Amino acid sequence: MHAPHTNCAVCVVRDRALCASLDDEELKALSNIGRHRRLSRGETLIWVGESGTVCANVVSGVLQMTTATSDGREQIVGLLFPGDFVGQPFATEASLTFAALTDAELCVYPRTAFVSLLSEHGALERALFHRTMDALDEARSRMLTLGRRSAGEKVAGLLVELSERLPHDADDTGADSFELPLSRAQIADVLGLTIETVSRQMTKLRDAGAIAIARRRRIAILDLDRLMERADIPHA
Amino acid sequence: MHAPHTNCAVCVVRDRALCASLDDEELKALSNIGRHRRLSRGETLIWVGESGTVCANVVSGVLQMTTATSDGREQIVGLLFPGDFVGQPFATEASLTFAALTDAELCVYPRTAFVSLLSEHGALERALFHRTMDALDEARSRMLTLGRRSAGEKVAGLLVELSERLPHDADDTGADSFELPLSRAQIADVLGLTIETVSRQMTKLRDAGAIAIARRRRIAILDLDRLMERADIPHA
DNA sequence: CGTCCGCTTGACGATCCTCAAGAGCCGTGG
DNA sequence: CCACGGCTCTTGAGGATCGTCAAGCGGACG
Numbered sequence: 275m276h277a278p279h280t281n282c283a284v285c286v287v288r289d290r291a292l293c294a295s296l297d298d299e300e301l302k303a304l305s306n307i308g309r310h311r312r313l314s315r316g317e318t319l320i321w322v323g324e325s326g327t328v329c330a331n332v333v334s335g336v337l338q339m340t341t342a343t344s345d346g347r348e349q350i351v352g353l354l355f356p357g358d359f360v361g362q363p364f365a366t367e368a369s370l371t372f373a374a375l376t377d378a379e380l381c382v383y384p385r386t387a388f389v390s391l392l393s394e395h396g397a398l399e400r401a402l403f404h405r406t407m408d409a410l411d412e413a414r415s416r417m418l419t420l421g422r423r424s425a426g427e428k429v430a431g432l433l434v435e436l437s438e439r440l441p442h443d444a445d446d447t448g449a450d451s452f453e454l455p456l457s458r459a460q461i462a463d464v465l466g467l468t469i470e471t472v473s474r475q476m477t478k479l480r481d482a483g484a485i486a487i488a489r490r491r492r493i494a495i496l497d498l499d500r501l502m503e504r505a506d507i508p509h510a
Numbered sequence: 511m512h513a514p515h516t517n518c519a520v521c522v523v524r525d526r527a528l529c530a531s532l533d534d535e536e537l538k539a540l541s542n543i544g545r546h547r548r549l550s551r552g553e554t555l556i557w558v559g560e561s562g563t564v565c566a567n568v569v570s571g572v573l574q575m576t577t578a579t580s581d582g583r584e585q586i587v588g589l590l591f592p593g594d595f596v597g598q599p600f601a602t603e604a605s606l607t608f609a610a611l612t613d614a615e616l617c618v619y620p621r622t623a624f625v626s627l628l629s630e631h632g633a634l635e636r637a638l639f640h641r642t643m644d645a646l647d648e649a650r651s652r653m654l655t656l657g658r659r660s661a662g663e664k665v666a667g668l669l670v671e672l673s674e675r676l677p678h679d680a681d682d683t684g685a686d687s688f689e690l691p692l693s694r695a696q697i698a699d700v701l702g703l704t705i706e707t708v709s710r711q712m713t714k715l716r717d718a719g720a721i722a723i724a725r726r727r728r729i730a731i732l733d734l735d736r737l738m739e740r741a742d743i744p745h746a
Numbered sequence: 747c748g749t750c751c752g753c754t755t756g757a758c759g760a761t762c763c764t765c766a767a768g769a770g771c772c773g774t775g776g
Numbered sequence: 777c778c779a780c781g782g783c784t785c786t787t788g789a790g791g792a793t794c795g796t797c798a799a800g801c802g803g804a805c806g
Contacts, residue, residue, distance in 0.1 A: 344744045347658040351650040403639045407600055413649035414587040420656035421702025422583040466657025508580045
């Protein structure tokens with residue numbers, strides 16, 4: 275589970291993750307407290323309420339952050355892609371659950387050790403600060419979607435977003451496409467909808483010729499303009 | 511409009527705002543670039559897309575942060591109370607509109623000057639960093655509300671939240687109560703509802719004996735337990 | 747006292763949810 | 777390699793919640 279840390283110099287997210295803003299010395303300090311860890315799809319890294327928690331960088335795969343109401347209704351409040359930062363460094367108890375949507379690789383740091391490193395290295399702290407600001411912008415834009423957009427707009431918007439952030443490859447027919455990391459239930463939990471509504475909206479988009487769906491999870495964007503129009507994403 | 515800055519030592523939010531974590535020297539540096547400013551209800555401090563923007567601390571009153579879809583549907587993504595920090599220091603263009611819900615007093619700092627101050631004073635930067643983390647937690651908890659709670663739960667929850675953050679005084683009957691800083695339309699924009707739904711939920715809460723409403727805007731909490739139960743706020 | 751604006755209330759309708767059944771994909775085991 | 781079972785997804789019918797449209801109330805202010 276906890277492999278010794280491998281070499282940062284050859285890391286695939288070296289220039290996208292937090293690490294990008296560190297000099298060699300800082301990078302070494304960070305890598306000293308880090309461990310490489312693999313998660314398999316569905317595995318949870320941090321549970322709500324947990325105290326001896328961790329921070330991490332996503333190397334590969336996709337994670338979700340979730341909250342829930344007291345009676346069990348779930349809301350996914352964010353998705354984490356390669357290069358993204360994971361965790362709540364200043365919280366003694368986690369207020370969210372972090373879990374893997376796909377098999378994933380992380381660089382994991384014990385929370386307290388990471389926090390001391392933050393206070394010693396201004397560049398690290400500043401980099402995380404800027405990322406936190408970006409996360410706040412993203413959260414607020416999701417609030418607009420949750421509060422004010424229709425089911426159709428929500429689904430179209432999420433597909434555009436995922437298409438931009440996920441690796442593309444060719445499907446059976448050779449068309450450019452990507453693999454959905456989320457089940458219909460998880461899409462519903464991101465958008466504040468139900469499974470059935472998500473499913474219906476996806477077939478609507480398919481019937482409208484905006485997307486193609488193969489094997490449930492493989493999506494090809496056939497008409498990006500139409501998709502963005504439906505998603506209420508301004509002028510191309 | 512721009513009065514010279516008054517004395518921080520006597521400021522009412524001296525120990526609640528960002529300033530609380532500053533020593534005398536840092537406080538002086540901050541106050542040197544700050545100006546006192548009054549906003550009247552409805553007045554906008556920062557418009558979306560604006561570039562020569564500002565940061566501020568709220569001294570008194572309540573502000574709102576809003577976004578909107580391209581066709582004009584609005585969402586209030588946050589409320590700002592005395593002691594809260596206002597603005598987007600690292601954004602060259604504002605992505606939100608900041609406006610006053612009530613008459614308000616602010617300590618306003620030019621954005622770029624504030625950012626230089628941040629990089630010179632670690633304590634200031636760290637304090638704002640922690641506040642940003644808190645804001646992120648709040649945004650995510652609002653996402654749960656927007657995505658997964660019913661109209662009744664939303665309204666009850668907002669009333670509890672406002673009751674906790676706003677000053678209370680006695681109404682005509684002498685009962686403990688507070689003045690709503692938001693119109694029904696603004697409440698709707700916080701919760702992702704319509705005016706009419708908000709109005710109906712409020713009269714439901716009144717008829718259930720949970721609250722009393724006087725002159726539209728004055729609210730008395732009669733049964734906090736029932737209100738919190740309806741709001742899905744766990745065990746008292 | 748009269749007008750205006752914000753709020754309330756009602757009737758109706760659309761969107762989305764619920765419940766239910768069935769289809770397709772996938773891994774498992776014969 | 778095919779058959780089976782389980783799970784996810786799709787599709788349909790019906791219903792609840794919330795939005796829309798419209799009218800009327802009432803407090804605030806001139």
